[in-house]
Amino acid sequence: MKLLIVFFFFLMTNAKLLSQKAENFEIDFEPTFLSTQLHLNQYYKTNQDDSIQFTSFKFYISNLALVNENEVVWKLNPGFYLIDLEDSNSFKIKSVIPENMIYNQITFDLGIDSLTNVSGALGGALDPTQGMYWTWQSGYINLKLEGNCNQSLQSNNEFIFHLGGYQSPFNAIQKISLQTKKQSTYQIGIELNNWISEVDFHQAKSIMSPRKEAIEMAVKATKMFVLK
């Protein structure tokens, strides 16, 4: 019975796909720092001539959609994607969309929505063993960046940004929209310098819980996404 309902639901939501021909849709994320390929545990020079190293960089992408003139025309599979610099397989998102879709924007969320945040234990990319869940106060970490910079006043010149929070007024999820023309594969650059260059490491304190600073930092982080 249950299965039947699920199947029926599946048919309804995908009727468009079944009646039309489908085409491939792919996003390739390309993480860079000042246009060179980004690797963990490697030292980079910033534009201010500081030296910086990243030891962990992970974030969630969700709610991917194609938009035409501000109207959603297609929602990609409702998955949650964990992009992890340690795993280059995670840089690719593949899907199928109906043929001849017209759209001029790709939109997605940087982080996890509040409903998912209160839905209990989940698996796959959302499994708490992924290291993207706060333990002493429930909630997903939308974005994690750790490393060290000679400007940082924290011990060992470290900086830790764990950005998240789903309850207002500390909801840290960010919407990203990229203007585009239609193609089958998109290269989306993740230019970390676009974010990092706005951070004053001399002042910045570590962020490891939902609060105002986390939201401000998440807003800066949205600047790293650039369509190539």
Place this chain on the structure above:
Amino acid sequence: MRYLLFCLGFWMLFSFFEKENNLFYVPRNWPKPVYNFKNNLLTEQKVLLGRNLFYDPLLSRDNTISCASCHSPFNAFAHVDHNLSHGIEDRIGTRNSPTLMNLAWHQSFMWDGAINHLDMQALAPISHPAEMDEKIENVILKLNRTKKYKSLYFNAFGDSIATGERTLKAISQFMLTLVSANSKYDLVKQHKAKFTLQEKNGYKLFQKHCASCHQEPLFTNLKFENNGLKVDSKLNDIGRMKITQNAKDSLKFKVPTLRNIEFSYPYMHDGRFKKLNQVMNHYTNEIQHSSTLAENLRKPIALTSNEKVDIIAFLLTLTDKEFLFNPKLGFPRAK
């Protein structure tokens, strides 16, 4: 064919309910549980797995502390004799471990509501440095290496792989079966027993002075309130405000249930009171006034010493021996 499918569907639905019924029930006249059982259907095998996990010190870094170390079945799953919880390598926590029962009705967990879902609760003690000081990733590695768990996961999930999601859901399943609704009070409500005169008088006074927060039938309204405790300057615990960062929530704590209160001493979030008469004296004589003090505690509660004894007599009728000594909820021994 359609008829057959219909019957099959009906049977499947029915069998789910039947299974659920044996493991969990909603006592008569109770509100609807808030836990979403649809996402985590109770089965005997999953509850058994969860029960094994709950009693297993494997969940801690040095394999010494289990959930039951701080939540003992004979104390309504609270920590007996310790005002502040006592974890790995004898490290002392900052709060008293609460009772665990009727959790399917709870919206949020912890004294300050830091945890938003029962499934996510186990992550907190597992990773807390003064509790089990372990990483969930490592717990899963250990579980996947342990022979006993291979078969328990297989029976519960159809293959023997332990994941974070499965493990957390199984622990929830066990905790959901901790339903306590068989005290003398409940029997009185079902007309199967009678209060003594003293208990009856205590019940009346309780309804007048206490039930707004310790609301029947759960004996908590599950809200966050400031009941006027003096702030412990060493712990300096601001309660709910830690989570909301809103000054209006300062010194508010989750209203605890009073079921099985006879066995869940010491009392309050920091375990400051060992005896119920100390609690009674707090409510009549020691209420600290502050901007967040609950409205209905602003006017002093006047009770004679006899009346206090009566209220305590009533509170003792909330003891549910069947729950406290239910072997099905205790340490799982090999069959």
